[in-house]
Amino acid sequence: MRARRRAPLAAAAAVTSAMMLAACGSVGESGGGAAGSDGNGGGDGGQIEIGLVPKVEGISWFQRMEEGVTSFDEDHEDVSAFQTGPDSEDAAKQVAVIEDLIAQNVDAIVVVPNDPQAVAPVLERARNNGIVVVTHEAPALAGTESIDLDVEAFSNQEFGEQMFAPLAEAMGGEGQLVGEVGSLTSETHMAWYNAGLDYIEENYPDIEVVSDQPYEDNNSDSTARSNAQEILRAYPDLAGFVGTSVSALANFAAILEEQGNTDVATSGLSLPSIAGPYLDDGWITHAQTWDPAGAGYVSCYVAMQLVNGEDVATGDDLGYEGYDDVTVEDGIVSGNATMLLESGQFSDGEYPF
Structure with missing residues (x-):
């Protein structure tokens, strides 16, 4: 991996303390993935394929998240990471996108669920097919058969x-x-x-x-x-x-x-x-x-680690500002990535995202 990416808001926004849990263990053994057990990566030519499914395409938040996915893809030559999602916030449409990724036999699927319980069965099916599954904004699925790990930016x-x-x-x-x-x-x-x-x-x-x-x-x-x-x-x-x-x-x-x-x-x-x-x-x-690009980047990073048979543990640096000293507990990877926005903060009119 290249030099760790820093969120562009680092100097301007206050990054507050969040979810510093007292965990000291590691998680990752449950994430077999399409190529997880031998640590060699999957996909054609050894390239790992990771598809990230947002709640909905076309809005500013998930456009920014896609920038993080693209950055991750550019930073890792052995990975093909991309974002694909529904055209409206509809759990059934999100399930259809996930089913399509299962049919493509990708190595890992990252999902930001509209309704975690609604997508749980299809995510479990993906894991049963040997696909690593990581979620963001779905802590209720942590520790279930539906996912390997959930990534949260904070408490x-x-x-x-x-x-x-x-x-x-x-x-x-x-x-x-x-x-x-x-x-x-x-x-x-x-x-x-x-x-x-x-x-x-x-x-x-x-x-x-x-x-x-x-x-x-x-x-x-x-x-x-x-x-x-x-x-x-x-x-x-x-x-x-x-x-x-x-x-x-x-x-x-x-x-x-x-x-x-x-x-x-x-x-x-x-x-x-x-x-x-x-x-x-x-x-x-x-x-x-929090920076959606960071969440996209880090969720893909976690998926890559699990596909490669690597653990994600408390104290790890996952390559993005706010996730450089994560906590892992009960199937949840937690960062410290809250950003407070204030009047006059961007007086030059140049916004980081």
């Missing part, structure tokens, strides 16, 4: 609390709050949302969560925009909004700007290029992220 509980804490402060500790997720079946989106609700309940009893469950946008900008308009009509006294999808926060901020509404504090997941202008102009109160 999901801490990430959720970090998302809600500055929002509650900006709300003055009181008022109505509404949330939005990509989907109710998105394991990580719901983990952040529920961790944040627990934090609010414990620390801010005067904040009222007014919807029984979060709105869903299916990672669609048009749906998120419609949701924002509906929410502001339904709750004219709204004081806070939190969005766990990139579409949610950005489109809510855009509607606030269009309406000139300065009464609602906002927080959630975004990308620097999307959040930067809204942060600078005050339409987003707080935003945080």
